[in-house]
Amino acid sequence: MVKVLFFARLRQQLGTGEISLADFSGSLSALREVLCEQHPDWSAHLQRDDIRMALNQELAESEAVVNAGDEVAFFPPVTGG
Amino acid sequence: MPGMKLHFSRRSPAARGVGMKAVDRIEVRETPLDVAAEYSALQGNSGDGACTLFVGTVRDFNAGSDVCGLALEHYPGMTEKSLQRITCDARDRWSLGRVTIVHRVGPMQINDEIVFVGVTSPHRQAAFAACQYIMDRLKTEAPFWKREAVADQTGSAAERWVEARESDAAEMEKWSAG
Numbered sequence: 115m116v117k118v119l120f121f122a123r124l125r126q127q128l129g130t131g132e133i134s135l136a137d138f139s140g141s142l143s144a145l146r147e148v149l150c151e152q153h154p155d156w157s158a159h160l161q162r163d164d165i166r167m168a169l170n171q172e173l174a175e176s177e178a179v180v181n182a183g184d185e186v187a188f189f190p191p192v193t194g195g
Numbered sequence: 196m197p198g199m200k201l202h203f204s205r206r207s208p209a210a211r212g213v214g215m216k217a218v219d220r221i222e223v224r225e226t227p228l229d230v231a232a233e234y235s236a237l238q239g240n241s242g243d244g245a246c247t248l249f250v251g252t253v254r255d256f257n258a259g260s261d262v263c264g265l266a267l268e269h270y271p272g273m274t275e276k277s278l279q280r281i282t283c284d285a286r287d288r289w290s291l292g293r294v295t296i297v298h299r300v301g302p303m304q305i306n307d308e309i310v311f312v313g314v315t316s317p318h319r320q321a322a323f324a325a326c327q328y329i330m331d332r333l334k335t336e337a338p339f340w341k342r343e344a345v346a347d348q349t350g351s352a353a354e355r356w357v358e359a360r361e362s363d364a365a366e367m368e369k370w371s372a373g
Binding site: 164168171189190 | 268269342
């Protein structure tokens with residue numbers, strides 16, 4: 115099981131802040147593809163160039179490998195401070 | 196964001212946190228900041244000759260609109276890790292005494308303090324540079340998102356997510372080049 119989180123504008127666009135993926139292993143970009151196949155209407159939001167990704171609460175690139183038990187997050191560029 | 200680099204610590208995952216010192220204070224809170232108390236706790240008995248502070252507040256104007264309020268969302272867990280990482284990396288670059296980062300989340304009013312960054316050091320150059328470095332990194336990688344309430348032309352309120360600024364990424368790039 116992989117826990118997938120969405121934040122801020124992306125959370126509102128997708129209509130959910132958290133989902134679980136069973137039996138997934140592969141890269142972050144592959145995980146994003148799976149999500150877009152399962153939810154075709156998410157594609158326009160999830161595939162934007164500016165969407166950032168985190169793996170186990172660390173910023174990560176699309177090649178990073180996701181394993182069972184990991185926590186993945188997708189979110190727009192940050193605007194704190 | 197095109198052209199934006201991720202900043203990974205040189206520390207191994209197992210060693211992460213070792214660079215944090217007991218005198219570092221990192222907090223994400225929903226209640227108002229007390230700048231005077233934060234300064235007293237930071238500088239009191241630090242023994243350092245220099246202390247720099249940065250305080251960010253809620254502005255009443257952004258992107259051509261009057262702002263009436265602001266709410267901050269964050270990623271609990273990752274936020275604290277991110278601020279710890281930034282603090283560790285600042286300690287790798289400069290000789291620092293104490294570091295405090297306090298960031299507010301949730302609903303806020305105009306002029307409320309959003310963020311407090313304080314750094315002490317034996318020398319002012321290190322204190323100035325580390326304070327700016329911490330803010331530049333926080334602005335580009337700590338997972339906070341602002342949502343502001345704005346008055347539109349008819350006077351009614353609307354909410355919008357604040358857009359990231361290219362200029363913040365550019366400021367961060369300067370540290371990578373150095």
